[in-house]
Amino acid sequence: MTDPADRSSGDTTPEATSVATPEAASPRTRPPRWWLLLGRDRGAAVAAVILGLVFLIALVGRLFIGDRAIRQDLKASLRPPSFDHGFYGLLGTDVLGRSVLARLIEAAGTTLYVAVPAVLCSLLIGSALGMWAGYHGGWRENIAMRTADVILSFPSLLIAVVVLYVFSPSALNIVLILAVARIPVYLRTARAESAELRSRLFVDAARTFGTPSRNIIYRHILPIALPTLLTVATLDFCFVMLTESSLSFLGIGIQPPDVSWGLMVAQGRQYLQTAWWIAVLPGIAIVLTTVSATVLAAWVRLATDPAQRWRLTLPKKRRGARAAVSPEVIA
Template structure:
């Protein structure tokens, strides 16, 4: 055979015999490298979020609140606790600089600085409580829903016992007996919110355990913990995260209610609910002390609720097409698949 002819398959067998691998061929001039799948997925989610203006605004507000809670206390220092009785109950104005932009309270402390520090305190209670209840409740619910039988009955009866008592009443009783601190509030709220995730995860696992891919994994001898982790959890996770986003609103409002009643966050610490409680007697003369932290609570909870509704649709493959419609046609065509839309 002549030297210029190459038999089929010989180009694959011509790899170098040494232990080093051949260098990847450089892309031809004028061609671009393949896009990063993770970057493409992120850009797709951002485009879907941008199509829903309400969800985009909610995401921006929550992002700003998170940034303020993380870095705000480092910027203001002790400004939130600094008193100036000569500046008591000053209305919002620019004459006193940036810290007087939202006025002062009865002790002359900057309301702006206290709002920033209160954001960090409120989120430091709500976020750990939601994460703890999400982790424990989801783990127990997936385990009980997958195995069923007595395990499921035992776990569900424990959830029923916890749900039989109002969470706010339990928090009031426990915090009245023990010292009201941020750690105790986190533990109480986490325990009382576990049944929410437990029942949701149990329902998801009970429905998925009879699916074909789970039966196939079980046939090949895959341990149950790996089936739960690799096959059931990824499908149930979007629903659990949506529930967690909504539950974040409930936990934050509960913390604000406890602080308003005087058994939550205690001075010299400050939270949004405590600010509302401290300023309620000056509502007619200094409305900004109560209205501004109340407005912060409303904006944060509404933003989280709107974002949770968007996330529920975005993570559901059967409903995700709704977010691809133009805003004007989304309401009228909400129940019509895209292939049937004229």
């Protein structure tokens, strides 16, 4: 018979193994959730809240203001911001007695109606063409890159000014012009990512097993290139919104009775000394939205990069001092 002591010493059951090596049985530490990482960065959290409020106001704000953005009341012309004239008189009125607050809400929807579709169209078309050209290379890549160079040789604002001067200014024309003008930005970015990834081992393995090129691009290249493309899209959103505001300020963008933040600045510039709120408040809205998008884009770039995400787990004061230190050294 076997001695009980010998049996206990040779026991290899899961229970004995778990007791002998508790580290092996401990669950793997999961990375922090994105909202927890966002909460640790106050600047990015504030930027996300501001952008969320802007999009919420643009989506549902028009349901509450009715026609107050275009309703005229000459008796209430150029009233300063005050609590004495009701909620919609909180930010004052313009020269025609229209509520500046209602017009800001209406203009938010118009500005985002132009900026968001333009960015999405250029992102989808440019990314698809860039990854296709970068993966296949050869003449496809040469044609795509030379086309991008031709478009980039003309400033996008200059193209918009010329085209809108020839054709009638409208929101649809602005979206189409800005979308076409910004396609090369995503095409060049996606081409660079795809050209670098096509020589990776996992792409070669998928190609060896006969996987079609479109599936390789969609399943293997797109998930890796997507964080970079989304970061570029967030920054490009700022550029497109500023371009639309510039065109409206020059008088060839959004036309009355529609209203945008840039058009409000243009309409209020002659009243800067007597009624500063007409032009300053939409200018502040433009600055807050663009700065918030820029700050959030920098945070998203770190949060979506597995090699850089560990920086967001450090306290704010220690990130700069340990920016070049690897996670293993910190641990």
